[in-house]
Amino acid sequence: MSDTKYDVLAIGNAIVDIIAKCDDVFLAEQDIAKGGMTLIDMARAEQLYSDMGPAVETSGGSAGNTAAGIASFGGKVAYIGKVADDHLGKVFTHDIKAIGVDYNTPPLDHGEMTARSMILVTPDGERSMNTYLGACGKLSAKDIDPEMVTQSKITYFEGYLWDPAEAKDAIREAARIAHENDRLVAMTLSDAFCVDRYRDEFLELMRSGTVDICFANDGELKSLYQTSDINSAIDAVREDCNLTVVTMGADGSMIVTREKTGTVDAQPIDELVDTTGAGDLYAAGFLFGLTDGRELGECAVLGSIAASEVIQHIGPRPQVSLKELAEQLGL
């Protein structure tokens, strides 16, 4: 690849997380799908906020978390995502710029509010997300800066972008520009329910070569191929995508290429507090490693290190320098 300004351009739903602890009874009472992401409207958002416990607000959004993670590793990152010109939009903008990510998508100046996800964390550390998309619904191809795409080794986007109306056109446009300039395109499948909503389109993205690298957890991959057998899903994705990285929580991760499958252990942790951002930060470590010229196995270890940091505290973004953490661990 020729010299670029950015290692990664991340594109996603720009969301502020409102995180509260709850028990499983609350999830059942509120009819919330545990471990997943459910789209909600403003009325439901207000009702849920009113019923849930004390909360912490912190910038989130899957690709935003990944961008923040790459920046924390010392990588050069840009981000595209739509907020509104309101308090939460200012919070999102501050946080992503403050960690060193280039971000200048114009905020929406009227209409919808900045997206928020009410994230409920159960005592087992699992998070269940309830997302009001708001301004994210207005992300369109106009928001894609072609120069940013051209200047990025990898353009990375989240499968969640298939939920808002026009974002998928923005992504197809970005992918076209990337490949025209010999750059790579990566995506995350985001969520098993999201995969269920857009299975055919996601498979088409991979089979058509629109996507070069795919991140998924085991549940998402099984959902993609509608199988309960992870090995069949692995065999299938090997045919469909050049490089697939599969995270499996405490069971580590797998690197699936056309030729073979490699396995990497999860980083040991002291206490699982909140899984929010685990997959996003894994992708951050992996993508940082890849654009830094590391071997695939080392990329996976960097992903595991980043994920291990973020699941030991509340909130989806790193609270320490991942660069320093990786150095302490000899990487």
Add this chain to the structure above:
Amino acid sequence: MSDTKYDVLAIGNAIVDIIAKCDDVFLAEQDIAKGGMTLIDMARAEQLYSDMGPAVETSGGSAGNTAAGIASFGGKVAYIGKVADDHLGKVFTHDIKAIGVDYNTPPLDHGEMTARSMILVTPDGERSMNTYLGACGKLSAKDIDPEMVTQSKITYFEGYLWDPAEAKDAIREAARIAHENDRLVAMTLSDAFCVDRYRDEFLELMRSGTVDICFANDGELKSLYQTSDINSAIDAVREDCNLTVVTMGADGSMIVTREKTGTVDAQPIDELVDTTGAGDLYAAGFLFGLTDGRELGECAVLGSIAASEVIQHIGPRPQVSLKELAEQLGL
């Protein structure tokens, strides 16, 4: 005491905390007094927010944190404090009600915004607070519900309330009502610089019997009596106040009555992350114990347990049930 609806009524500056990590160089560059609370205007708040790192927003305010802590122990608490009718005001209101505190101070409907404190946490866990008081400046005697005071075993307030213009009148009125009804009045000295601003008034509150119970850390107590010798300060406060509780960080706490001084060890912790809320939560445990009829030594242990929980994560309010935590520890 006759039967009451509340164990404690807490009155304070209703503030949302905006918490970021930083290093000591940043504090020096920004000319921030480490470990203290500095009052700032909106222009400085915006400049500091722009310069500081990624942040987390969470409800705070000294007495608000104490109220939340008492509720987490299972105590019955009410809170009085002024927010504006804006996003942060809704956040503050949600969080304090969601943890089980009765709160119905009418929000300010125009003029100032809800107070926010930009809290910078250095690697040693120390926090340095930069507070824009906003709507708190409008708390007045009109906001004191006499029935709430009458119905509370203890009315507790923060020394920080001497900063906004009219709040001190509100407090004197609340104390008068409390004592008329044979209730107790407690205060925290809040901050060594705050003590320096209002030393004579704080001493008068104690010497006149307006305050029955005083919470202070060692620095605040030394500031009160302008001495570098904690023992002289202890001797002095014993003359001035019926019951003083002095926190000393990792060195534990002291209970100073007219007759004697008792000492209690700090609760052991794994890792000091963020001292924000340590004193507030100590007061919560102590006041819960006191209104629950426990011995003074046990009150201090409950205070230490609550403080130990809050300093092991970012944010000034408990993230676990303090009632369950105390029960696990045999209390």
